Amino acid sequence: MTIEIENAKIGVVGLGLMGSSIATNFLIAGHQVVGLELMPEAYRMASMRIDHHLQACDELKLLEDNTSYNPNNLHLTQTYKDLEDCDLVLESVVEDLAIKSEVIQQIEKTVSGHCVIASNTSAIPITTLQKKMESPSRFLGLHWSEPAYASRYLEIICGAHTDLQIAKQIQQVGPRWGKEPILLKKDIRGFVTNRLMYAVYREGLQILERGEANIEALDKSFRYDTGSWITMMGIFQRMDYLGIKYFENLAERTLGRLSNAKEVPDAMKKIVAEKGRGVHNQNGLYSYSQQEAEDWKEAFGKFSSELHQLSEKWLK
Amino acid sequence: MTIEIENAKIGVVGLGLMGSSIATNFLIAGHQVVGLELMPEAYRMASMRIDHHLQACDELKLLEDNTSYNPNNLHLTQTYKDLEDCDLVLESVVEDLAIKSEVIQQIEKTVSGHCVIASNTSAIPITTLQKKMESPSRFLGLHWSEPAYASRYLEIICGAHTDLQIAKQIQQVGPRWGKEPILLKKDIRGFVTNRLMYAVYREGLQILERGEANIEALDKSFRYDTGSWITMMGIFQRMDYLGIKYFENLAERTLGRLSNAKEVPDAMKKIVAEKGRGVHNQNGLYSYSQQEAEDWKEAFGKFSSELHQLSEKWLK
Numbered sequence: 001m002t003i004e005i006e007n008a009k010i011g012v013v014g015l016g017l018m019g020s021s022i023a024t025n026f027l028i029a030g031h032q033v034v035g036l037e038l039m040p041e042a043y044r045m046a047s048m049r050i051d052h053h054l055q056a057c058d059e060l061k062l063l064e065d066n067t068s069y070n071p072n073n074l075h076l077t078q079t080y081k082d083l084e085d086c087d088l089v090l091e092s093v094v095e096d097l098a099i100k101s102e103v104i105q106q107i108e109k110t111v112s113g114h115c116v117i118a119s120n121t122s123a124i125p126i127t128t129l130q131k132k133m134e135s136p137s138r139f140l141g142l143h144w145s146e147p148a149y150a151s152r153y154l155e156i157i158c159g160a161h162t163d164l165q166i167a168k169q170i171q172q173v174g175p176r177w178g179k180e181p182i183l184l185k186k187d188i189r190g191f192v193t194n195r196l197m198y199a200v201y202r203e204g205l206q207i208l209e210r211g212e213a214n215i216e217a218l219d220k221s222f223r224y225d226t227g228s229w230i231t232m233m234g235i236f237q238r239m240d241y242l243g244i245k246y247f248e249n250l251a252e253r254t255l256g257r258l259s260n261a262k263e264v265p266d267a268m269k270k271i272v273a274e275k276g277r278g279v280h281n282q283n284g285l286y287s288y289s290q291q292e293a294e295d296w297k298e299a300f301g302k303f304s305s306e307l308h309q310l311s312e313k314w315l316k
Numbered sequence: 317m318t319i320e321i322e323n324a325k326i327g328v329v330g331l332g333l334m335g336s337s338i339a340t341n342f343l344i345a346g347h348q349v350v351g352l353e354l355m356p357e358a359y360r361m362a363s364m365r366i367d368h369h370l371q372a373c374d375e376l377k378l379l380e381d382n383t384s385y386n387p388n389n390l391h392l393t394q395t396y397k398d399l400e401d402c403d404l405v406l407e408s409v410v411e412d413l414a415i416k417s418e419v420i421q422q423i424e425k426t427v428s429g430h431c432v433i434a435s436n437t438s439a440i441p442i443t444t445l446q447k448k449m450e451s452p453s454r455f456l457g458l459h460w461s462e463p464a465y466a467s468r469y470l471e472i473i474c475g476a477h478t479d480l481q482i483a484k485q486i487q488q489v490g491p492r493w494g495k496e497p498i499l500l501k502k503d504i505r506g507f508v509t510n511r512l513m514y515a516v517y518r519e520g521l522q523i524l525e526r527g528e529a530n531i532e533a534l535d536k537s538f539r540y541d542t543g544s545w546i547t548m549m550g551i552f553q554r555m556d557y558l559g560i561k562y563f564e565n566l567a568e569r570t571l572g573r574l575s576n577a578k579e580v581p582d583a584m585k586k587i588v589a590e591k592g593r594g595v596h597n598q599n600g601l602y603s604y605s606q607q608e609a610e611d612w613k614e615a616f617g618k619f620s621s622e623l624h625q626l627s628e629k630w631l632k
Contacts, residue, residue: 219550234535
């Protein structure tokens, strides 16, 4: 199936934190965007959210010399019918199988047979979401990272029934969206980054539980050591940089000592039991005043985009 | 024991890639530095290496308005005797227990009783290195990451016999060296970053072996997703940012699926058997011409320092 993607009209269903950020990404890439939000409160907020993201894009010079962006390209709606002539519809609603399935069925009922349907899920297998679909071959996962309009990351995930050609066409349009998409042909649980990062959490929690280092030390270690090279290298290119043989030696000495926990470690249960919703209610592993939390979130958005520009510059 | 560290005269033994980079860090922090290199070829190269690093520091504006740096503060030597009035001596010779033990014994014979002795080892337990020392309480690990003069990372590792007060005094002087040191009170095998990163390698190699994603996809995934936040957050502050509860849910679903390999996975053995010395002989997991390899190494140095400046800016 050849799909219209270069000049696609794109629907985004669910305009929360992530959905509005993704809608902004499509807008600045020059697409016509239909934003559907069923919850009245969130619908009222949606326009403000997207404006806020566009302002951030402007500060980051993503709108400078950008002739593709047209503010009239955004249409916000509360009815599925407005999605009917979309070429691609992405759902970004809450991570709940029943809700996502229902939304996907509604989308499928509305759009044409040529429309690609995608999910931003980071937890539910794509194959599971395909089960109740009439034509599951046009369905795939598009997994973004925040802020979607500035991050270079996009994971394209095929379910068991996805037409690989569609996934490849989406991969090709990635650079227009400012992305370097990676394509997963198999629907692995947890996707790639989650799998790699939970390996880190498992080990970090073991070190914490044994009192070998505290939270601050673990964070600084990962931030300032791994963080100093990871954007440029990735883990396997790191092997090339430091010499492959060295890694085998160190792996031999290290692997037998790593955590093999299959259950959520007590250290994490304790954290969850004792702590609140992190930065969102100023009661997390670290302490923040409300102002500090807001300043920090803003700084993170800016850092993230400047980092993007930095890697653009040095990866040429 | 109270040590002289603020205005310490510092010895660096072994002026290879890492040692010369560490010596440069001490120089630009305003210390008098005695650089000892016993191998004739490396001794001849040492001055050039340090000049090259200083030039990089200059390009990175680390020398601008830096009234501490004095080019006359560097003294290169081939004899241990010149270390005798140092307040701190760090060894950064090859990762070989016999060689490091011998070097540490020579240092201990030469210096005064007030001199702190440190090792840059990333593989040998500090406690093991303490075994043959006369006064092991003044010995600790100082684990740097490259480039030492620009990276913010410094791991301070206590062995079983280290005087914790000395480690704490070194931690306090960290900011003067441009570092945010983390202190490990226990001498854990593999140190913190290595432990976390080998958890990543173990899982990455499992994904590779199962054909779920290839090397490029794994690298991009880690670079563009994890890489987009890691410098600002660390893994536990990430929990605060995204909501702690979310992590427990995802951990429950993910942990049971992670690799528990205790042996070096076949995928890594295959890589080592088939490939050469990575970027150093242009025969790695990726392919590079000699020019590309050199350009890339240079770009990495610059990226790394600009990233440092970026985080300085946004972490205020």
